[in-house]
Amino acid sequence: MASGIKDKVAILGMGCSKFGERWDKEADDLMVEAYEEALADAGIETKQINAAWLSTAIEDQHVGKSGVPLAIALRLPYIPVTRVENYCASGTEAFRGAVYAVASGAADIALAMGVEKLKDTGYGGLPQRSRGVLNSMSWANFSAPGSFAQLAAAYRAKHGTSPDELKRAMAQISVKSHDNGAKNPKAHLRNKINIDTVLGAPTVAEPLGLYDCCGVSDGAACAIVTTPEIAKSLGKHDIVSVKALQLSVSNGQEASHNSWDGSHFVTTRTASKRAYTEAGIDDPRKELSLIEVHDCFSITELVTMEDLFISKEGEAVKDVLDGFYNSDGGVPCQIDGGLKCFGHPIGASGLRMIYEVYLQMLGRAGPRQRQDEPHLGLTHNLGGFPHQNVCSISIIGRYGV
């Protein structure tokens, strides 16, 4: 097997804009907001960056195609700039590009920027857009919440979970994320809610209600990466490094072959196994200090706890209701509020998660800082639909752990 990425690349600096309805900002304003913070954190100048990756998923609603919008926004000095898109895993893909560039020796210092400006559509939720010529003629008329909502039906059927019990666990997931988001000044949604708020909300796609769905936000997040050696030479002592970067992409088997039951993510199970091997993790439930997962919908977060092998299959409901994933629980999940409350500017989301894990590792997360000293954190993105999707996993931790 390949030796993997573990400890080959360090994060030199990170930045993240405030997420939310940024009516007064363009995409380039958001990118610069994240970049200024990352640049100051890294302690370098723009001219030291050798290569850059830009992630956006719904670029036709804001910056348009190519790497040019990033190069212009940051006035990058004619370096290689690549735009990547891989559904909601786009942000992690930009990070992967930058990290691999450094690991290969092609770049000493590389930048990953994710941005999305989603609030120019005129309506709530993700934009309605073309899916490709043949897909538009043959795919069901599904929305994002409608495709993920089906996890609940299949999960109930498989585990014999009652609709009420599942709905309560899903509600607790959202309540927990609102509790956490309230402590985060950059979060889109900072209000606390209770279970009754969730259960009483209007239905979006059965059984998901309004509070089972994450916010759709404007925002940008940025990472600057280099080798641990260069980081040290630039005066960094507390080094946070990349332990694993994995991606798994559906090949049509879930959608067309009767081997999948619809209650879990084949991709997440595949990618997380590989990531644990790459990072040298044997027992994620014990070894991970915190996780940031793709909670686009509450039910996604619930099944993901099992797909990451942290909850046993069929036991996520119990772990959630026991508070195992609360900020003071065994493995805090969405300690920054998650997609649910920090917000979900698609191209930026993967980088936002890495940003949070990075802050936590350095003890810089302020009032939401994990109390037990963290060593390893995992981020997880899902793009697409449960029956065909892209899953990305990153594991970030203290150098040498």
Add this chain to the structure above:
Amino acid sequence: MTAGILAFGAYIPRLRLQRQAIAAANSWFNPALKGLAKGERAICNWDEDAVTMAVEAARDCLTGIDRKSVRGLQFASTSFPFRDRLNAGIVAEALDIASHVAALDVTASQRAATSALLNALNGGGPTLLIASEKRRAKTASPYEMTNGDGAAAVLVGEGPAVARLVGSASRTADFVDHYRTDDQPFDYQWEERWIRDEGYMKLVPPVIAEALSRAGLQPGDITHFIMPGTLPRIAATIAKVAGLPEAGIRDNLQVALGETGVAHPLMLFGHTLESAKAGDRILVVGFGQGADAIILEVTPELAKLPARAGVSGHLARRKEEAAYNRYLAINDLVEIERGMRSEVDKQTPLSSLWRNRALLTSFLGGECTKCGTIQIPKSNICVNPNCNAMHTQVPHAFADKAGRINSFTADRLTYSPSPPACYGMVQFEGGGRMMLDFTDVDPEALEVGQPMRMMFRIKDHDTQRGFTRYFWKAAPAPTSAKES
């Protein structure tokens, strides 16, 4: 050897608009509507039109029959979705018989179906004749009350006929009881009393008499008299003048279905066959710019015809619709706020539609000749992870397969003309699965494991370019033998 009726079938949409709801909404304007407010009328769901109903009626008609035997397809309607695109061609592709049939649209008169039936009976290979109608009517008009949406089909040809032609007559007259032109969405009608006295009463009885004479029959020899029409007591009045037995007058299904236009003579014919006995003689009249009278005699073959839903089965498959406003909205009779999500461009690239017609119109998937895995869509590389063989798949039909729901939702976010949009993963018996739109479902009754069947429906309307695109959707499988 003369041609006869080899099989019959029907389709009636599941929604039944309650006439009381029409009257309640409109009698402030036209109190006379209260007099018509009895029973219910069949109305299309938002995703049905004359083409989709024709496909379902044809499938019902072809129950137990080798589709490869069909040589001709005639499609009669005055409410075709396309003016210049062979509507019968869409039906033929959906039935997966297009490559070997001659197909023809027949239109422009309420007796288009009976005239086409006579043509078919007069020779040629097995011809599938389908009549389907979804007529628009102005809000608060009597026709909104009396119309019904539906389709009926007969297979005509030489062979073991369930009913054979014993006599017929036709007459053509430019009698304009109503008309509709290219640029007008609705019919314009003349006074009912004049239509009755100068139209039906003067045009129909002589044609019946001539048909009887050609068949060598007396009026008393007719067992069943099929006389479509919504004028009060029109069938009884004609029967009296023509000397036909009063007991043989067939129910025109006005109370349970409504008048299905061009389809109605065949609809009533199918309904009659469902209870007819060998030796019964059926007189079918079509009226519209003249009249056709067709006398058919039922044979012992009728009892051998495999069970089908037919008219009675589809009448039993019903859901009462009391929301008159929904009827207005799904028939574009009111300008409803559809929301910005409805504004997505729904252009259909016609080159892609043609290239992908096996999947999109005929609903064919693939069968891997190496490992036997059934899959849809058909692909270059087998989806079975233990096979993945290249270029091994042959076409495999999915339209008539039974399936079960694997996962589902009822979605109120995505745009649907009749929310919530219900859809989910459907797993087919014998292999294959697909994430599919559902139609004709009760959202609150959906469950994992629920049996489903496939139906040909409208997928999207491209309002910008006036194009309708079709695809297959999953509907609940019949729950009783009666609905079959």
